[in-house]
Amino acid sequence: MNNTISIKLQSIMLVVITLFLLFLLFDPLGNQFNVFFAKTDNLFADFFNVQLYISEWDPYHNTLNGLAEKNYLPIVYCFFKLFSGFYDYSTATLTDCYASTTAMFSCMMLVVFFVLLMYHSLSKLITFNWAMKFIIFFSSILLFSIERGNVILLCAAFMFYFLALKDSVDKRIRIFALVCLCLACLMKVYPAILGIYLLKEKRYKAIVCCAIFCIAFAFIPFLLLPGKFENVPQLISNVMANSETYDAYKIYPRFGLAPLFAWSFSFFHVERAMSDILLFIPRILVFISVVISLFLFFFENVQWKKLALIILPLIMFPTNSAFYCGLYFIPVILLFLSSNEGRRIDFFYMLLICVFLNPFQIGVIRSINISQTFSNIALMSMWLLLLIESANSYMARKKSLK
Numbered sequence: 001m002n003n004t005i006s007i008k009l010q011s012i013m014l015v016v017i018t019l020f021l022l023f024l025l026f027d028p029l030g031n032q033f034n035v036f037f038a039k040t041d042n043l044f045a046d047f048f049n050v051q052l053y054i055s056e057w058d059p060y061h062n063t064l065n066g067l068a069e070k071n072y073l074p075i076v077y078c079f080f081k082l083f084s085g086f087y088d089y090s091t092a093t094l095t096d097c098y099a100s101t102t103a104m105f106s107c108m109m110l111v112v113f114f115v116l117l118m119y120h121s122l123s124k125l126i127t128f129n130w131a132m133k134f135i136i137f138f139s140s141i142l143l144f145s146i147e148r149g150n151v152i153l154l155c156a157a158f159m160f161y162f163l164a165l166k167d168s169v170d171k172r173i174r175i176f177a178l179v180c181l182c183l184a185c186l187m188k189v190y191p192a193i194l195g196i197y198l199l200k201e202k203r204y205k206a207i208v209c210c211a212i213f214c215i216a217f218a219f220i221p222f223l224l225l226p227g228k229f230e231n232v233p234q235l236i237s238n239v240m241a242n243s244e245t246y247d248a249y250k251i252y253p254r255f256g257l258a259p260l261f262a263w264s265f266s267f268f269h270v271e272r273a274m275s276d277i278l279l280f281i282p283r284i285l286v287f288i289s290v291v292i293s294l295f296l297f298f299f300e301n302v303q304w305k306k307l308a309l310i311i312l313p314l315i316m317f318p319t320n321s322a323f324y325c326g327l328y329f330i331p332v333i334l335l336f337l338s339s340n341e342g343r344r345i346d347f348f349y350m351l352l353i354c355v356f357l358n359p360f361q362i363g364v365i366r367s368i369n370i371s372q373t374f375s376n377i378a379l380m381s382m383w384l385l386l387l388i389e390s391a392n393s394y395m396a397r398k399k400s401l402k
Contacts, residue, residue, distance in 0.1 A: 006132075006337040009350045013135045013357060020138070020360045034361040034369055035140050036147040037253060037323075044107045047149030048089075048097045050080045055089040057081075058226050060234040067234075068241035074221035074231070075186050076151060083110055107149055114153035115146065118327075121160035126334045139357040140375060141326035144253065148324055151187055156327040158184040159191050163307070163331060166197060178206055182213045191328075193294075193314050200298055246320035248279055251367045253323035255315050255376050257282040263368055289387060290317050296390040299397070304335035305390060312383040323372055326356065329379065333357075348385065352378040 024032040033039045049069065053059040054077045059070050087103040097103040119133065136142055145153055158180040165177035184191040192214075198206050222229050246252075248262040261282045265275040290313040297309040311332055315325050333353055336346075355378035362370040 003337070003339070004342070005346050005350050008347075009337065009354060010131045010135065012354050013139075014131070016354070016358055016360050017135065017138045023360070031363060032359075032361045034364055034371075035143050035359050037144060040147055042094060043098065043147060044104075044111070044149035045094060046151070047080075047107045047110065048094055048103070050077065050151075051084050051087075051089045051097075052092060052094075053077070054081050054084065055092075057224075060225075060231045060238060066241070066245070067238045068245040069238075071235070071239045071242045072151075073186055073218050073235075074225055075217050078221050078224060079151075111146055111149050111153065114157065115142070118153055118157040118160065121157040121164065122331060122334065125160055125164035125331055126338055128334050128337075132334065132337070135357065136330060138359055140359040140371060141324065141330070141357065143359060145324040145327055150322075150324055152322075152324050152327060155184045155187040155191065156330075158187070159194060159328065160331055162194060163197075174206075178210055179213070182210050182217070185210075185214055186217055190314055190318055193310055196294065196297060196310060243320070248319055249275075250320075253369055253372045255321045255323065255325060255379060256319060257286050257316065257380060258319060260373070260376060260380075263366075263373075267366060267368075286316055289313070289383065292387055292391070293383070296387070296394060299394045300390050302339070304332055304339060305386060307335060308332045308382070308386055309390065312379070312386070315379065316383065323375075326375065326379070329356070345385070345389070349382060352382045352385075356382075 020032055020035070023030070029039065036043075049065060050059075050072070052064055053062045053070055056062070059072075059074075059077050060067070062070060083106055086106040087097075087100055089097075089103075092100075092103075097107075115137075119136075122128070162177045162181040162184065165173050165180075168174050168177065181191070181194055184194075195207060195210060198204075198210070219229070219232075222231055225231055248256075248258040249266075250259075251263060251266075258279055261279060262275065264270075265278065270278070293309045293313050297306055300306045300309060308329075311328050314328055315321055318325075336349060336353070339346075356375045358371060358375065360371065362374075364370065
């Protein structure tokens, strides 16, 4: 990772991170603290809330914060339950958790473990220097993810292990890679799109094994809950409620074209009826882009582009793609920086990556974080450039074969 593009990106990001840290130092609770969700007003909430939901071992009927928040598969709740023995969450609130040294320490240790595991998984995929490790840590994406304490840190690590080890010559390691993919799917569902690698390589046996494993571990943990499989309809109901709660009009840090349009409608006071009609446009555009992206994946030969053609739909297609989903894009960045093509367009990719990772906070307008919005736009711009590039390459190769 010593090419010119990599050096330029590292130089730019180190300057930006230095400015971010200096502004944060001089005004600890000021504008730069917006890099965290709600300026850490509910620190580690994604960890502690799940502990509160599972405290009585009946998460799907727990009404705290609404049923829409209980949309994980039971294997995720079982995993979190392993860390509930350090503190009694049955009668606790978030305030109680913050006041408990035991609760805070257990959460911080788990988050540290997740981050280290993610770095380890990335190191299996590609070698990268300490400067990039520093940049990734202080990126807006990872800082936001750490503050949330969300299981996506572990999900991302499993995804990266799959990408790194799926083609190992050792059969046991390949099986481990498949297990990692399945665990990522069970945690966040959408990572299942990575199975397209197995489809392209015609590894049909591996696909069947993954399907069986996912089905088994999606349903068997229901047996540990009161009511057992009677919880399945309730989970489906909760998932539907979650989709309604976090529709395109819900303002919170996330990626996607539809939410960006919805915020624009709100900003310019477009009537809701008209907004509903206009939202059809970004949804169709994203759907078409996903189809084209997945089609081009089968014909793209450049490793980082091939991965990006899968990861970008993974981030941009779900309506409720929270800002921490940007973690999925980190291996694409590292693979891009390791390439030595030296093309002019790579400079534009590099600038967009800097905007995507930028932790420096510009400000907040009507509950919208401007820096995070720019990250969203940068990622969509990269997707558009990539689709144009890959489509041109595909058409050129097809033409040369005639």
